[in-house]
Amino acid sequence: MKNLNNLSNKVINEIYRDGYSIVKNVLNKKKCNDIIKHLDKLEDKEANNKYHTDERSKFGQVVIRDLVLRSPKHFLKLIDNNLIIKVLNKVFKEPSILDNCMASKTTNVNKNYFGLVHIDSHLPSYSNENTSDIVACYCLDDFTKENGATKVWPKSHLSGIRIQNSKNYSNLIKKKNKYVEAKKGSIIFFLGQTWHQIGKNINNQRRWGILCHYKRWWIKPSTEWTKCGPSIYKLLNNKQKELFGFNSISPEFNLKKQYKNLKTLRKSSKLSKNYFKVIQY
Ligand SMILES: [Fe+2]
Incomplete structure (x- = not known):
């Protein structure tokens, strides 16, 4: 526990200083390879799914979003990793929710490569506190300059600039940047306001990663996790319920009684086990 505390402090010092931080040996090799096996299967499955949106494969990035709904048994445990939760608690100092949990693989598409330099937050921030x-990006393979390691702009997290919307984009991205090279099994933490870009794969080496993206509880996530249905709900522990947003659903106004609960936030320990029997969608 003390180690976890020290490690989370180290991560926070680094992300506050540089905008990103690398922690080695979070997952062992076998775990990484097991996860990759599932991702390869999911990738094949999606190739035959006529509803699947292929977002960016022609530009050199395979994206599979919403892993925790597609295959909860394999991916749920990644979202409430102890170190991640510790970092979230210390930075946000209030409950957090999952924005998305998605897989990202680089592929070599030569000249067709494209990746916008961007921030993930909707609002840029001048300060770490806000x-x-x-x-948190799980590196399931070694991330190297040649296989498309993520590129970051150190200290850009304090610029207050949403780089993808800047009129000065072409000039600003010339600022000092670096490839975040990391060993298989590492987690790369970065703040949502840190400028970053998917790297270019030039050596055809596999590079799978899983991005777990978290927000403060009062921000809308990119997927409505609370519609996950009873069979997935049953699998969630209290922390995962919180991350799915079950403890921060806007109260309904009861028209008959002309009444509603005042608070949006509620304790996840107080959530009903029969949530989906109580609330019908
Ligand atoms: Fe991003």
Whole structure:
């Protein structure tokens, strides 16, 4: 526990100083390879799914969003990793929710490569204290300059600039940047306001990562996790319910009684086990 405390403090010092931080050996090799096996299967499955949106594969990035709904048994445990939760609690100092849990693989598409330099937060921030989003990227393979390691702009998290919307984009991205090279099994933490870009894969080496993106509880997530249905709900522990947003649903106004609960936030320990029997969608 003391180690976790020290490690989370180290992560926070680094993300506050540089905008990102790398922690080695979070997952062992076998775990990484097991997860990759599931991702490969999911990738094949999606290739045959006529509803699947292929967002960016022609530009050099395979994206599979919403992993915790597609295959909860394999991916749920990644979202409430102890170190991640410790960092979230210390930075936000209030409950957090999951924005998304998605897989990202780089592929070599030569000249067709494209990746916008961007921030994940909707609001840029001049300060660490007002960070609204934190991202934890599990590196399931070694991340190297040649296989498309994520590129970051150190200290850009304090610029207050939403780089993808800047009129000065072309000039600003010339600022000092670096490839975040990390060993298989590492987590790369970065603040949602840190400028970053998917790297270019030039050596065809596999590079799978899983991005777990978190926000403050009062921000709308990119997927409505609370519609996950009873069979997934049953699998969630209290922390995962919180991350799914079950403890921060806006209260309904009861028209008959002309009444509603005043608070949006509620304790996840007080959530009903039969949530989906009580609330019908
Ligand atoms: Fe991003």
